[in-house]
Amino acid sequence: MATDQAAAESKGKAKKGMSRSTLLIIVLLAVIVAxxxxxxxxxxxxSSAGAEKEEVHLGVVVTLEPIFINLKDDRFLKLGMALQTTHEGGGGGHGGHGGGxxxxxxxxxxxxxxxVFSDQDMQMLSTNNGRSELKEELVARVVEGYGPEITTIYFTEFVMQ
Incomplete structure (x- = not known):
């Protein structure tokens, strides 16, 4: 009888152990699915809500003719720029054929x-930080002047001599 009782206890423990491990697996699967x-x-x-808040429609890029700017020490800068607009369509501001x-x-x-660039030191313009700082100032002035229709500026030429 002692063996029958021991066998019954081991079966009960096996059932309890089996149900706990099954329960643990089910809980883990539920957590993974959730x-x-x-x-x-x-x-x-x-991410879609954030995209709606920050959505800016980029339009046409208007390229300007390069200009020469005097720097310090009889040096000069040839600067070409393009303005990123919020306008859609062609034309580019150069008397384009498409209109609109x-x-x-x-x-x-x-x-x-x-x-911004007149009388700047060539050493400052030679560093990435110097160019970035002056570009930020230029972008701020241009955006202030044109309003929200210009979003940023791209340098198309930047040659110092």
């Missing part, structure tokens, strides 16, 4: 470039 659903659905909602494009006069941007 994490997957959160990752795919929750993350997609937040932005009619942006680049004189204000060129004037701002002359003000």
């Amino acid at each position: 994490g997957g659903i959160y990752f795919f659905l929750g993350r997609g909602d937040s 494009g932005p009619d942006i006069d680049g004189a204000m941007a060129l004037d701002a470039a002359i003000e």
Whole structure:
């Protein structure tokens, strides 16, 4: 009888052990599935909401003719720029054939470039930090002058001599 009782106890423990491990597997699977659903659905909602808030429609890039700017010590800078607009369509501001494009006069941007870069030291313009700092100042002046229709400036030529 003692052996029958011991066998019954071991069967009971085996059933309890089996049910605990099965329960543990089910809980782990549920956590993994819930994490997957959160990752795919929750993350997609937040990224699309963020995209709607920060959405800026980039339009035509208006390329301006290069200009020469006097630097310190009888040096000069040949600077070519392009303005990123929010306007869609062609034309580019150069009397394009398609019409419907932005009619942006680049004189204000060129004037701002002359003000920012005139009499600068060539050593400052030779470093990435120096160029970036002056470009930020130029972008701020151009955006202030043109308003929200210009989003940024690209340098198409930057030659120092």
